[in-house]
Amino acid sequence: MTADDMPTGQQPTATYDSAFLKACRREPVPHTPVWFMRQAGRSLPEYRKVREGVPMLESCMRPELVTEITLQPVRRHDVDAAIFFSDIVVPLKAIGIDLDIKPGVGPVVEQPVRTRADLARLRDLSPEDVPYVTEAIGMLTCELGATPLIGFAGAPFTLASYLVEGGPSRTYENAKAMMYGDPGLWADLLDRLADITAAFLKVQIEAGAVAVQLFDSWAGALAPADYRKSVMPASAKVFDAVAGYGVPRIHFGVGTGELLGLMGEAGADVVGVDWRVPLDEARRRVGPGKALQGNLDPTVLFTDKNTVEAKAREVLDAAAGLEGHVFNLGHGVMPNTDPDALTRLVEYVHTATAR
Numbered sequence: 001m002t003a004d005d006m007p008t009g010q011q012p013t014a015t016y017d018s019a020f021l022k023a024c025r026r027e028p029v030p031h032t033p034v035w036f037m038r039q040a041g042r043s044l045p046e047y048r049k050v051r052e053g054v055p056m057l058e059s060c061m062r063p064e065l066v067t068e069i070t071l072q073p074v075r076r077h078d079v080d081a082a083i084f085f086s087d088i089v090v091p092l093k094a095i096g097i098d099l100d101i102k103p104g105v106g107p108v109v110e111q112p113v114r115t116r117a118d119l120a121r122l123r124d125l126s127p128e129d130v131p132y133v134t135e136a137i138g139m140l141t142c143e144l145g146a147t148p149l150i151g152f153a154g155a156p157f158t159l160a161s162y163l164v165e166g167g168p169s170r171t172y173e174n175a176k177a178m179m180y181g182d183p184g185l186w187a188d189l190l191d192r193l194a195d196i197t198a199a200f201l202k203v204q205i206e207a208g209a210v211a212v213q214l215f216d217s218w219a220g221a222l223a224p225a226d227y228r229k230s231v232m233p234a235s236a237k238v239f240d241a242v243a244g245y246g247v248p249r250i251h252f253g254v255g256t257g258e259l260l261g262l263m264g265e266a267g268a269d270v271v272g273v274d275w276r277v278p279l280d281e282a283r284r285r286v287g288p289g290k291a292l293q294g295n296l297d298p299t300v301l302f303t304d305k306n307t308v309e310a311k312a313r314e315v316l317d318a319a320a321g322l323e324g325h326v327f328n329l330g331h332g333v334m335p336n337t338d339p340d341a342l343t344r345l346v347e348y349v350h351t352a353t354a355r
C-alpha cells in the first residue's frame with residue numbers, strides 16, 4: 001500500500017514506511033521489527049540515574065523526563081519502535097483518584113471502588129487533564145523522526161482489578177466477585193473505564209502516537225465465557241473509539257492463551273502473545289487477518305548468548321508463516337535483565353530476518 005491508498009484523513013508520516021508499522025499492517029518488511037514491553041525502565045542504568053529521587057507518578061508528569069526516558073532504549077538498543085513512558089494508572093490519577101505507584105509493589109488505590117456511589121469518582125478524562133502527555137509526545141515525535149511511537153493504556157478489566165482490589169492481587173477476588181455478583185455495577189464500571197481509556201488513547205494519537213497498545217495484563221484470570229460476556233464489550237468499545245484514526249491497535253495480556261481469539265475479535269489489528277503459546281498455534285487461535293506480537297520468555301535473557309539466540313530462533317521459526325510479526329518478549333523486561341543482552345537480541349533478530 002502506498003500513501004495514496006491510505007485511509008482518508010491519514011497523512012503520510014515519516015514513520016509510515018517503518019518496519020514496525022508495515023508488520024502491523026501485514027505488509028512485507030525489510031526485517032522483523034523488534035521492541036520490548038518495559039524497554040524503558042529499571043534494566044537501564046541511565047533510567048535509574050534520571051529517576052533518582054523522583055517518584056514514579058511524578059516522573060510521568062514531567063515532559064522532559066518522559067521524553068528522555070522514552071528515548072533511552074531507542075538510543076541504546078536500536079529497537080524499531082518507542083513506547084511512551086507513562087503508566088496505566090496515570091489517567092486515573094489525572095481525574096483525581098487518590099492512588100500511588102509504590103516501588104516494588106505497583107499501583108495502590110487509597111479508597112477502592114466497591115459500590116455504585118464509588119462510580120461517581122470516575123469522571124470523564126479530557127485532554128486538559130493530561131497536558132504533560134500532549135507536551136511530551138510533541139517533543140518525542142520531533143526527536144524520534146522515522147521511529148514510530150506507540151501509545152498505550154490499561155484495558156478496563158486490568159484497571160478495574162487495581163481499582164476494586166485497591167492494589168495488586170493474585171486472585172482478583174473482589175473484582176471477580178463484583179463481576180459475578182453484581183453484573184450491573186460491574187458493567188457500568190467497565191463502561192466508565194472504557195470511556196476514560198479511549199480518551200487517554202485519543203490524546204496520545206492526536207499528539208503523534210502512530211500505534212496503540214491496550215494492556216489487559218491480567219485478563220488471563222478469566223474464563224473465555226466470562227471474558228466474552230463481562231469484559232470484551234468494554235475493550236471493544238475502546239478499540240472502536242480509536243478505529244477512525246487508522247493507527248494499528250495492539251491487544252496484549254498475560255496467560256491469555258484461551259482468550260487469544262476473543263482478544264482479536266475485540267477489535268485488535270495485532271494480538272500480543274505471551275510465551276506460553278507458540279506463535280504458530282496462536283495464529284490458529286486468532287485466525288487470519290491479524291498480525292501477532294511476541295513472544296520470547298523474558299527469563300531467557302538471563303542465560304548466555306547462544307541460548308538466547310536459539311530461543312529467539314524458535315520464536316522466529318514459529319512466526320515464519322504469519323502474515324505479520326512484531327518481535328517482542330512475552331511480557332515486560334525484568335528489572336535485573338542485562339541491557340546488553342537486549343541490544344544483542346535486537347541485532348540478532350534484525351540480522352536473522354534481513355530480506
Ligand SMILES: Cc1c2[nH]c(c1CCC(=O)O)Cc1[nH]c(c(CCC(=O)O)c1C)Cc1[nH]c(c(CCC(=O)O)c1C)Cc1[nH]c(c(C)c1CCC(=O)O)C2
Nearest residue numbers: 037038039040041085086087088103104105106215217332
Ligand atoms: C500492569 C501494568 C502497570 N503498568 C503497566 C502495566 C501493563 C504492562 C504489564 O503487564 O507489565 C504499563 C506500563 N508501565 C510502564 C510502562 C512504560 C513503557 C515501557 O513499557 O517501557 C508501561 C507500558 C512504566 C512503569 N511502571 C512501573 C515501573 C517501575 C517503577 C519504577 O521504575 O520506579 C515502570 C518503569 C510501576 C508499575 N506499574 C504497574 C506495575 C505492576 C508496576 C511495577 C511495580 C514494581 O515492580 O515496582 C501497573
